[in-house]
Amino acid sequence: MDHTLLILGLLKLEEMHGYQLGDLIDKRLKYLTDLKKPTLYHLLAKLEAAGQVTKSVSREGNRPERYTYRLTKTGEAQFKELLRQNLQAAHAAYFNDDIGLLFLSEIPAAEARGYLEQKRAGVDARITEIAAATARHDAGSPAYYTLRHHELHLETERAWLAELIAHMKKRAARQNIIACLAEADTPKRKK
Amino acid sequence: MDHTLLILGLLKLEEMHGYQLGDLIDKRLKYLTDLKKPTLYHLLAKLEAAGQVTKSVSREGNRPERYTYRLTKTGEAQFKELLRQNLQAAHAAYFNDDIGLLFLSEIPAAEARGYLEQKRAGVDARITEIAAATARHDAGSPAYYTLRHHELHLETERAWLAELIAHMKKRAARQNIIACLAEADTPKRKK
DNA sequence: GGGCGCATGTAATGAGTTACATGATTGA
DNA sequence: TCAATCATGTAACTCATTACATGCGCCC
Incomplete structure (x- = not known):
C-alpha cells in the first residue's frame, strides 16, 4: 500500500494537521486503505525527517495543540514521482478469500455452503x-x-x-487439490 | 494475508519439504499470494515451535537434505479453525491503484491518460x-x-x-478533491 | 459526572522483504 | 564451464499494528 503517496497527495491538496488527515482517511477514504492513526503519525514523522513536509504548531481556543503539515518542494517532487509510478503500474491484487476457497473441499459441503452464504451476506451488506x-x-x-x-x-x-x-449444489466432489495443481503443469521432463 | 492457513492446508493435503512448498506457491498459486521463500521458512519454523507441524530429515541421492513437514493433531485443529474463520468473513480488499487514481487530476490530463493506457495494457497482459x-x-x-x-x-x-x-476524454475538469470528499458528509453541525 | 471527540504520540511486537551465504547437481 | 535448479536458511531492515498513555472540552 502506497501510504506515502496518499499522505503527500492529501497534503498537497490542502495543508492539514495529523488528526484531520487521520479522520479523512478513516471516514471518507475507508475503501482505499485502513491506515491506522499511530501508523499515520509515524509516517508523518518520517516524512518530516526526510524534509518532505514541514510542521507548524497552532492552537484553536483551548483545544490541544495541532501540528499542521505542509508539503515542501522536495515533497512535491516526491509526490509527482510516486504518482507517476503508481499510475503506470498494474498492481497485482490478492484476495484473502481465495486461500480459504482453495480448501473448500476439506470441510463437509453443507457446512461450507453455510459459510459461503454468510460471506455472501457480508458482501451484500457492503x-x-x-x-x-x-x-x-x-x-x-x-x-x-x-x-x-x-x-x-x-x-x-x-x-x-x-x-x-450454485456449482456446489450440483456436485460436492472432494478432489485432490495437489494433483489438480500439478496436472496442469506444462510437461517438462518425461511425459 | 492468511499465510498460516495456506501452509497448514497444503501440508494437510500432502506432506512436503520446504522447497517443494515454496515452489508450489511460487509457480502454481501465484495468483493467491506472493509469499517469499525466506518468509515461508520462517513461518515453518514458527509452526514447528508451536507444535503444529513436525519435521523429518530425508535425503535423495546426493542432493541437499530435505526437511519434510507433516501436520500434527493440533496443527489440524488449527487448520480447521482458521479455515472456518476465513470462509465466513467477507474480507475487505484494497487496491493500490485507487490511491493514484484519487490524484489523477494533479497531473496533465493527456499525460494521465497515457499512464492509464499503460495500466490497461498491463491488465490485458495479465x-x-x-x-x-x-x-x-x-x-x-x-x-x-x-x-x-x-x-x-x-x-x-x-x-x-x-x-x-472514456470519461477522461470527455471532461478533463480539475476538481477540488478535498471539497468533494467533505461535501458528501452527512451534515453534523450548522448547515 | 461520564463518555465521546479532539489531539498527539510511545513502546513493544509482529509480519514480511531484501540481501546475503552456502554448496551440490544438472543441462546447454 | 557457466548458468540454472535444488535446498536451506540468517541478519538486517522496513512497515504496520496493538496496546498504552495523556489530558482537555463538550454534550447529555
Missing part, C-alpha cells in the same frame, strides 16, 4: 453501504471513481460467490 | 496469461475456482479502466 456512499458523490469526481471501483469489484465478488454456491 | 492458466484446469476443481476468481476481477478492472479513460 454493497448496500457503498452504493449509498457512491450516490452521495458527483459522478466524475475523483472520490466517485474510487467508490465506483470498489462497487464494481464487490459486484464481481457477489456474482462469483453466486456461481460458486 | 488477462491473457490467466485465461491460459484457467483453460488448463478442470472447471470445478479448487484451483480452477481461484483462477476464475482472479479472471473475473481482472475483467472488472479492465472494464473500469475503459470507463475511466
Whole structure:
C-alpha cells in the first residue's frame, strides 16, 4: 500500500494537521486503505525527517495543540514521482478469500455452503453501504471513481460467490487439490 | 494475508519439504499470494515451535537434505479453525491503484491518460496469461475456482479502466478533491 | 459526572522483504 | 564451464499494528 503517496497527495491538496488527515482517511477514504492513526503519525514523522513536509504548531481556543503539515518542494517532487509510478503500474491484487476457497473441499459441503452464504451476506451488506456512499458523490469526481471501483469489484465478488454456491449444489466432489495443481503443469521432463 | 492457513492446508493435503512448498506457491498459486521463500521458512519454523507441524530429515541421492513437514493433531485443529474463520468473513480488499487514481487530476490530463493506457495494457497482459492458466484446469476443481476468481476481477478492472479513460476524454475538469470528499458528509453541525 | 471527540504520540511486537551465504547437481 | 535448479536458511531492515498513555472540552 502506497501510504506515502496518499499522505503527500492529501497534503498537497490542502495543508492539514495529523488528526484531520487521520479522520479523512478513516471516514471518507475507508475503501482505499485502513491506515491506522499511530501508523499515520509515524509516517508523518518520517516524512518530516526526510524534509518532505514541514510542521507548524497552532492552537484553536483551548483545544490541544495541532501540528499542521505542509508539503515542501522536495515533497512535491516526491509526490509527482510516486504518482507517476503508481499510475503506470498494474498492481497485482490478492484476495484473502481465495486461500480459504482453495480448501473448500476439506470441510463437509453443507457446512461450507453455510459459510459461503454468510460471506455472501457480508458482501451484500457492503454493497448496500457503498452504493449509498457512491450516490452521495458527483459522478466524475475523483472520490466517485474510487467508490465506483470498489462497487464494481464487490459486484464481481457477489456474482462469483453466486456461481460458486450454485456449482456446489450440483456436485460436492472432494478432489485432490495437489494433483489438480500439478496436472496442469506444462510437461517438462518425461511425459 | 492468511499465510498460516495456506501452509497448514497444503501440508494437510500432502506432506512436503520446504522447497517443494515454496515452489508450489511460487509457480502454481501465484495468483493467491506472493509469499517469499525466506518468509515461508520462517513461518515453518514458527509452526514447528508451536507444535503444529513436525519435521523429518530425508535425503535423495546426493542432493541437499530435505526437511519434510507433516501436520500434527493440533496443527489440524488449527487448520480447521482458521479455515472456518476465513470462509465466513467477507474480507475487505484494497487496491493500490485507487490511491493514484484519487490524484489523477494533479497531473496533465493527456499525460494521465497515457499512464492509464499503460495500466490497461498491463491488465490485458495479465488477462491473457490467466485465461491460459484457467483453460488448463478442470472447471470445478479448487484451483480452477481461484483462477476464475482472479479472471473475473481482472475483467472488472479492465472494464473500469475503459470507463475511466472514456470519461477522461470527455471532461478533463480539475476538481477540488478535498471539497468533494467533505461535501458528501452527512451534515453534523450548522448547515 | 461520564463518555465521546479532539489531539498527539510511545513502546513493544509482529509480519514480511531484501540481501546475503552456502554448496551440490544438472543441462546447454 | 557457466548458468540454472535444488535446498536451506540468517541478519538486517522496513512497515504496520496493538496496546498504552495523556489530558482537555463538550454534550447529555
